[in-house]
Amino acid sequence: SQTIHQWPATLVQPVGSPLSLECTVEGTSNPNLYWYRQAAGRGLQLLFYSVGIGQISSEVPQNLSASRPQDRQFILSSKKLLLSDSGFYLCAGTGSPYEQYFGPGTRLTVT
């Protein structure tokens, strides 16, 4: 079975500061990887997904970017955070065949 690791668990950042959230996957190779954001009352919103190293697809235009430098590593970044970037960020990876397994999440508060 696969395990998704995310860090940090919580983060408080000022507006305009950069962001880097990291996700790593154990127990599988060449997984599809995903970043979601969950805001109160809005449900889970897919931000990015990746089917391989260096391959990133963006689902919504926003202030964020993603990168996949290694097979089991997925990074979510921003150069300058906005207040609207606050939320609960979740990384997920595919099991078999389409099931997605989620990490513990990062609670980001932009102040």
Next chain:
Amino acid sequence: EDQVTQSPEALRLQEGESSSLNCSYTVSGLRGLFWYRQDPGKGPEFLFTLYSAGEEKEKERLKATLTKKESFLHITAPKPEDSATYLCAVLSNSGYALNFGKGTSLLVTP
């Protein structure tokens, strides 16, 4: 556009009081419907995948069923530890993205 609607938004049950959660969906060619459980402050935990109408899956006190337009998550004789938000999602036509509903928040009281 794929849509997933869950009802009710919130449900309060007494321990042992069975009930059902609903997930209705509109998608051109269902490729998979997924149920997750999410506890406060944690990532969603995978429960079930259903692929075709008539399919059923069970796990402890939970049973998921699927028709051509909706899925039900039946909870039999719930316990307080079943309290959580239950999320439903459908696989998009791309085969990659999951489109989630907003969830049903379940509270089971002793």
